[in-house]
Amino acid sequence: MNLLHKTLTLLCVTAVASASVNADDAATPSRSLAPYFTPAAPGPKRPDKDGFVQRWLLLEPINKPNRSNAGFVDTYVRKELPREYFPGQFTVIPRDGDRVTAEGEELVWHAVDATDFNVKLFRFASGLGKRVYGVLFLAVTVIDCPQEIQNVRLAVGSNSASMWWVNDQEAVGLFGDRRMVMDDCVSKRLTLRKGRNVIRGAVINGPGMSDFCVRFIDESGHPVTAFTTTLEPSTR
Amino acid sequence: MKSSVLGILVSSVLALASSSSALALDGDTYIHDPSTVTWCDGNYYAFGTRGGGLISSDGWTWRNGAVRPGGGAAPDVLKIGDRYLVVYGATGGGLGGQHSGQILTMWNKTLDPASPDFKFTEPVVVASSDGTEDCDAIDPSLLLDPTDGRLWLTYGTYFGFIRLAELDPKTGRRIEGNTAVNIAIDCEATYLMYRDGWYYLLGTHGTCCSGPNSTYNIRVGRSRTINGPYYDNMGMDMLRGGGKLVVAASGRFIGPGHFGLLDLGDSVQKFSCHYEADLDHGGHSVLDIRPLLWKDWWPVAGDNFKEGTFVIQSERSGYALELAVDTVPMPQIRHRLAGGPSGPPGPNTSSAPLPPVAPEAPTGPVALQEVATVAKDWPAGNIKVRLGDYIIRPHQKWTITPVVGHGGYPGSPFFKITIAGTDRALAATADAELVTVPAFTGAPEQLWRIDQLTDGTYRIMPKAVPNTKGEFALSAVGASTISLVKFDPLGDQARWTLRSP
Numbered sequence: 001m002n003l004l005h006k007t008l009t010l011l012c013v014t015a016v017a018s019a020s021v022n023a024d025d026a027a028t029p030s031r032s033l034a035p036y037f038t039p040a041a042p043g044p045k046r047p048d049k050d051g052f053v054q055r056w057l058l059l060e061p062i063n064k065p066n067r068s069n070a071g072f073v074d075t076y077v078r079k080e081l082p083r084e085y086f087p088g089q090f091t092v093i094p095r096d097g098d099r100v101t102a103e104g105e106e107l108v109w110h111a112v113d114a115t116d117f118n119v120k121l122f123r124f125a126s127g128l129g130k131r132v133y134g135v136l137f138l139a140v141t142v143i144d145c146p147q148e149i150q151n152v153r154l155a156v157g158s159n160s161a162s163m164w165w166v167n168d169q170e171a172v173g174l175f176g177d178r179r180m181v182m183d184d185c186v187s188k189r190l191t192l193r194k195g196r197n198v199i200r201g202a203v204i205n206g207p208g209m210s211d212f213c214v215r216f217i218d219e220s221g222h223p224v225t226a227f228t229t230t231l232e233p234s235t236r
Numbered sequence: 237m238k239s240s241v242l243g244i245l246v247s248s249v250l251a252l253a254s255s256s257s258a259l260a261l262d263g264d265t266y267i268h269d270p271s272t273v274t275w276c277d278g279n280y281y282a283f284g285t286r287g288g289g290l291i292s293s294d295g296w297t298w299r300n301g302a303v304r305p306g307g308g309a310a311p312d313v314l315k316i317g318d319r320y321l322v323v324y325g326a327t328g329g330g331l332g333g334q335h336s337g338q339i340l341t342m343w344n345k346t347l348d349p350a351s352p353d354f355k356f357t358e359p360v361v362v363a364s365s366d367g368t369e370d371c372d373a374i375d376p377s378l379l380l381d382p383t384d385g386r387l388w389l390t391y392g393t394y395f396g397f398i399r400l401a402e403l404d405p406k407t408g409r410r411i412e413g414n415t416a417v418n419i420a421i422d423c424e425a426t427y428l429m430y431r432d433g434w435y436y437l438l439g440t441h442g443t444c445c446s447g448p449n450s451t452y453n454i455r456v457g458r459s460r461t462i463n464g465p466y467y468d469n470m471g472m473d474m475l476r477g478g479g480k481l482v483v484a485a486s487g488r489f490i491g492p493g494h495f496g497l498l499d500l501g502d503s504v505q506k507f508s509c510h511y512e513a514d515l516d517h518g519g520h521s522v523l524d525i526r527p528l529l530w531k532d533w534w535p536v537a538g539d540n541f542k543e544g545t546f547v548i549q550s551e552r553s554g555y556a557l558e559l560a561v562d563t564v565p566m567p568q569i570r571h572r573l574a575g576g577p578s579g580p581p582g583p584n585t586s587s588a589p590l591p592p593v594a595p596e597a598p599t600g601p602v603a604l605q606e607v608a609t610v611a612k613d614w615p616a617g618n619i620k621v622r623l624g625d626y627i628i629r630p631h632q633k634w635t636i637t638p639v640v641g642h643g644g645y646p647g648s649p650f651f652k653i654t655i656a657g658t659d660r661a662l663a664a665t666a667d668a669e670l671v672t673v674p675a676f677t678g679a680p681e682q683l684w685r686i687d688q689l690t691d692g693t694y695r696i697m698p699k700a701v702p703n704t705k706g707e708f709a710l711s712a713v714g715a716s717t718i719s720l721v722k723f724d725p726l727g728d729q730a731r732w733t734l735r736s737p
Contacts, residue, residue, distance in 0.1 A: 068446065069443065070443060070446055070449050117476065126368075157477055159394075159422070176451070177442075177443045177451060179394070179422040179423075179441055179442070179477060180421070180422055180477055181422065181472075181476070181477030181478070182472060182476040182477050182478070184477070208394055208395070209394055209395055209396070213476075
């Protein structure tokens with residue numbers, strides 16, 4: 001029995017009226033990313049033993065009011081998630097501390113290492129004192145492959161809907177009111193080129209928790225781990 | 237509900253096909269987040285969110301009237317010894333927009349609010365969440381471990397982890413010093429059950445509280461130890477979102493959630509749940525009870541029996557239930573025989589019939605025998621039944637139809653079993669044998685309870701055997717002989733497959 005959906009219907013009516021954070025839709029007590037994230041450490045980072053990518057640049061949540069996750073049908077997601085919310089969104093690889101303006105708010109990119117296999121966006125937002133419901137999260141990471149890797153698939157689980165791109169090509173979309181299930185949706189076979197490969201993701205959420213998990217799997221469904229992630233130095 | 241049953245009755249006259257709308261429970265079945273359906277002093281009880289609940293004497297027809305103080309959400313109830321332990325969540329689950337919640341337990345000697353013994357003890361808090369931690373204390377359920385008598389509580393929802401905590405089965409309080417264990421994510425309304433060395437953790441996935449747009453569905457993982465890890469059929473940990481589907485939307489019902497085991501014994505297991513939307517009742521949330529089957533050591537939902545025309549086939553012998561009447565031959569197609577005049581000599585030189593080979597010319601469809609054609613030669617009175625080789629004859633096809641107004645059993649009304657296309661009805665006799673009577677009268681011995689067993693076969697029992705107490709089931713006491721005897725869950729004698737004729 002999760003009354004959240006019903007209750008937040010009322011809360012979000014209030015929330016959508018204001019672009020600023022209010023007491024009802026922001027988690028209040030915690031103002032720390034710990035224990036869910038640490039600042040991205042210098043140097044390359046390998047995925048975890050199951051192949052999950054844990055190093056990401058996350059943008060503070062874009063205000064995207066939605067009363068319910070039930071509205072995340074294919075058409076909505078395909079219209080709203082690939083939309084450019086700020087110049088260079090799909091071309092620039094951000095750095096920690098970079099600032100952009102989206103939906104009338106200045107937002108900051110944060111380079112983080114998730115401490116678990118999944119990237120807990122709700123905790124990211126709440127830890128920064130930002131709104132946690134009715135939001136769109138953007139995520140970017142760069143993976144370095146010592147050699148080309150063919151026939152891998154991007155495997156994603158997300159709460160709620162999301163879209164993902166690898167090297168500027170749409171790889172996989174997750175539509176509807178989704179729960180985060182490991183390897184929930186998987187891309188077609190793709191090739192990770194030798195050197196840098198850029199992964200971009202957009203995760204939208206109305207009420208409730210929000211998170212994602214991303215990894216590459218091979219033809220047998222086994223995790224691909226022969227790469228590292230390295231982010232550019234911070235601009236802070 | 238009765239109107240839909242009537243509709244089924246009418247449609248069944250028109251069609252012999254077994255497809256139909258499913259039957260939901262009768263009476264007042266509106267409830268959300270029901271507890272496990274629990275038997276107490278002659279009645280079944282199901283408690284729901286915000287207090288109150290439903291009562292039924294037979295598990296089919298329900299009414300309001302159960303009493304549970306404390307409000308809150310998603311209770312569960314478990315009989316321990318001669319008392320009932322009720323657990324529920326106060327606040328939590330987004331109530332008030334936050335995630336601080338409490339799980340409370342309280343005892344009662346009875347669930348019958350009319351009983352002088354009906355008095356709940358003061359509720360005590362056994363688990364909680366502070367609103368910011370990775371758990372929301374709501375949706376509790378209880379398991380008394382049959383292997384060691386320890387009492388376990390699971391609780392939680394999508395906000396963080398599902399947690400397992402241990403309670404004292406004597407007091408219903410939290411075991412002192414017990415630390416909750418995280419066992420799943422991304423589900424709610426969890427429920428634990430034990431079977432054959434496995435602990436099964438059932439959880440409800442999907443969206444709640446959106447009526448016909450809810451995506452609620454029940455999933456399961458299992459573990460050899462109560463603390464987990466609970467893996468699904470793909471080896472995915474429920475801590476990573478795993479869960480094998482047990483039941484999803486079907487028919488006119490959307491969003492099953494809040495599993496509760498109702499073990500009736502003798503290989504009959506059922507489960508209670510609610511549907512987020514019953515499209516036959518304004519899209520309201522309603523209670524249901526369905527068979528629970530086991531396939532490769534995984535639980536899967538069965539369907540309550542629906543009307544239709546069937547072969548009633550014995551699991552013992554494979555023979556089909558039939559009237560003890562002459563089998564009327566069908567016209568035999570003449571075939572060119574192997575080794576015939578135009579062919580080489582065949583190996584069979586005896587006088588026995590030779591096997592047929594391909595016909596000399598294409599032949600058209602052969603019409604099935606019509607019941608009207610053969611029934612005119614059947615005796616007018618009672619006719620015995622037996623088991624025989626099934627060859628698609630009218631005296632071997634049975635129409636099974638729900639009967640309105642004669643009560644039922646958990647999940648279903650009683651049924652009548654008639655020879656297809658006739659009113660000739662199967663009945664129990666006073667000496668616990670079987671017969672067909674010329675016309676269905678609604679007498680108790682002509683009403684049948686049809687329970688799907690955990691292996692997917694069926695147990696068929698008369699509502700009553702005249703002048704006799706005790707429960708009897710249709711049984712193949714011989715390969716070709718049928719009678720009524722006490723059900724033996726260990727053998728195939730009383731297991732029946734109902735298949736399309």
